[in-house]
Amino acid sequence: MSSRTPFSLFHFASPATFYPLATRMQPWFMALAVVLSVVGLYIGFLLAPTDAQQGEGYRIIFVHVPASWMAMFIYCVMAFWAAVGLAFNIKLASMMASALAPTGALFALLSLWTGALWGKPMWGAWWVWDARLTSTLILFFLYLGFMALQAAIDDPRRADKAGAIVAIVGVVNVPIIYFSVKWWNTLHQGASVSVTKSPSMAALMLWAMLIMALAFWMYSIAVALGRVRNIIVERERQNEWVRHAVA
Amino acid sequence: MQWHSVGEFLAMGGYALYVWGSVGACAVAMIVEPIVVRRRHRRLVRSLRPLRGAAAGAAAPGFRRTATEGPR
Numbered sequence: 551m552s553s554r555t556p557f558s559l560f561h562f563a564s565p566a567t568f569y570p571l572a573t574r575m576q577p578w579f580m581a582l583a584v585v586l587s588v589v590g591l592y593i594g595f596l597l598a599p600t601d602a603q604q605g606e607g608y609r610i611i612f613v614h615v616p617a618s619w620m621a622m623f624i625y626c627v628m629a630f631w632a633a634v635g636l637a638f639n640i641k642l643a644s645m646m647a648s649a650l651a652p653t654g655a656l657f658a659l660l661s662l663w664t665g666a667l668w669g670k671p672m673w674g675a676w677w678v679w680d681a682r683l684t685s686t687l688i689l690f691f692l693y694l695g696f697m698a699l700q701a702a703i704d705d706p707r708r709a710d711k712a713g714a715i716v717a718i719v720g721v722v723n724v725p726i727i728y729f730s731v732k733w734w735n736t737l738h739q740g741a742s743v744s745v746t747k748s749p750s751m752a753a754l755m756l757w758a759m760l761i762m763a764l765a766f767w768m769y770s771i772a773v774a775l776g777r778v779r780n781i782i783v784e785r786e787r788q789n790e791w792v793r794h795a796v797a
Numbered sequence: 798m799q800w801h802s803v804g805e806f807l808a809m810g811g812y813a814l815y816v817w818g819s820v821g822a823c824a825v826a827m828i829v830e831p832i833v834v835r836r837r838h839r840r841l842v843r844s845l846r847p848l849r850g851a852a853a854g855a856a857a858p859g860f861r862r863t864a865t866e867g868p869r
Contacts, residue, residue, distance in 0.1 A: 580831065591820075595806075596798055606810030613823045656826055664819035671815050769827060776834040783841045796842045 565642050565782045566791045572775040572782075579772035586765035594758030601755075610668040612758055615742055616766040618661040621689060622724050624654035624770060628696075629721045632714035642778075644710035645785070647717060648700060649778035653770050655693035661686055673737055681730035682738040685723060692720040706785055 562568045594612040601608035628650040635644030665683065666676040677683065696716050703709035731740050742751065742759065751759075786792045800806040809816040 596800070599799065600810065605812065607812035607815055609809065609812075609816050610819045613819050617823065653830065656830060660823050660826055663822050667815040667819045671812055773831055773834060776831065776838070780834060780837050780841060783838070783845070787841075787845060793845055796845055 563640050563642050565645070565786050566789070566795075568642055569779060569782050569792075569795050572779050576772050576775040576779070579768045579775065583765050583768035583772055586761055586768060590758050590761035590765050593754055594762065598754040598758050599752055604672060607668070607671050608755075610664055611742070611755070612762045614661065614664040614668055615759055616763040617657045617664060618686070619763055620766045620770055621654055621658035621661050621686070622727055623767075624650050624657060625689060625692070625717075625724055626721065628654060629717040632710070632717040635710055636714040636718075641707070641710075641785075642782075644707075644714065645778050645781045646774070647713065648710070649774045649781055650770075651693055651697050651700075652777065653773050655690060655697065657766070657770075658686060658690035658693055662690060669737075678737055680736045680738055681734040682727060682736055685727040685730050688723055689720075689727060692716070692723060696720070 562571060590612065595609060598609070600606055628647045631643045631650070632647035634640055635642075635647060662683070665686070669678070670676050696713050699716055700709040700713040703712055730736060731738050783792055783796060807813060807817075
């Protein structure tokens with residue numbers, strides 16, 4: 551904002567300055583995602599011991615938990631950027647929210663998919679109308695609703711504002727998902743990791759899961775940066791700097 | 798190492814369908830999504846090329862916001 555300060559985060563609030571930064575950062579996050587995935591899968595699938603109760607079937611945890619965490623976390627980040635865009639009228643923040651939605655929806659879908667594939671052998675059912683499963687399905691629909699609403703409105707700034715309302719209101723669903731296993735009697739097992747208790751899993755299992763979560767995190771950042779670049783080019787294409795930046 | 802043979806690894810103690818169905822779906826999704834984003838970027842850059850050098854302001858008349866991804 552101020553040109554006198556040597557470094558300011560507001561400097562990057564302009565698409566013209568953020569675009570080259572995103573271009574430079576994106577490959578690093580993607581490289582980190584690949585390296586962490588390889589390490590996480592190696593530990594999870596080759597080193598981690600067999601589970602006493604679930605045999606080898608438990609190994610779904612190494613993709614199911616990271617995907618579910620990202621689905622919830624991305625929603626919070628999306629709502630945060632949408633709110634910033636709405637409150638301070640910062641275009642880039644709204645663009646960031648739009649860039650995160652498809653990746654969040656994808657992780658919500660992967661969470662449901664891997665959950666079904668885990669539920670079938672362990673519970674005997676692909677799907678049950680259980681509190682956690684249902685609230686995750688609602689999360690998936692919230693993402694779809696956000697994207698559909700934004701796609702239906704021609705004026706980008708109006709689409710940003712309408713989408714922001716959906717994103718902010720929908721945030722109430724995230725704690726419902728998270729605490730659903732405590733608040734209601736559910737088939738889904740309790741939290742795998744908790745801040746207050748020591749983890750109930752073997753150290754190698756836990757490490758593999760945390761590394762995979764970090765890999766998914768890096769992946770999400772990389773893809774969101776890639777997508778926000780596309781949105782910037784799309785929406786700022788009438789500006790001269792875009793044509794220089796993509797040249 | 799947990800496994801004695803490749804076959805044993807692939808069988809996943811009888812849970813092959815469920816474990817590989819989960820890992821496979823994630824792998825496919827997380828390989829395809831960046832490709833889709835990348836292709837969209839290339840298409841956007843290509844669509845801007847004829848405009849380059851044109852007078853600023855005269856460019857892209859009647860531009861309409863399109864969906865972030867997907868077929869155009």
